[in-house]
Amino acid sequence: MGKFLLWAIIILAVLFVSRILSHQKAQARRAADRRQNAASRDAAESMVRCAHCQIYLPRSEAYMSQGKTWCCAEHAKLGLKQ
Structure with missing residues (x-):
């Protein structure tokens, strides 16, 4: 029972860390998209x-x-x- 509990905690910890990392990557991607959109709006042709x-x-x-x-x-x- 002790080994099962240990493995469950390890798996949950890995899933938690991977979720945090993917969330940070998504935020960075959205920020880069916003910067790119702002730059293209500023470069609008007359x-x-x-x-x-x-x-x-x-x-x-x-x-x-x-x-x-x-x-x-x-x-x-x-x-x-x-």
Whole structure:
């Protein structure tokens, strides 16, 4: 009976320690995800408007010509919409 009780205590202790360690890992993972999400929110790209069709698009995708932004080369050729 004594050996059974000893093994039960050892098994329960191992399970308890493993649960604590997995909980700490999960907390660290959540904290890292929060930091990464905050960094990606801060790095949001600005939007610009096409001078011809007035749609908004990311600045990295826009064409710059004659001091204005355009959504495509065709609209840059057409110029301002009348």
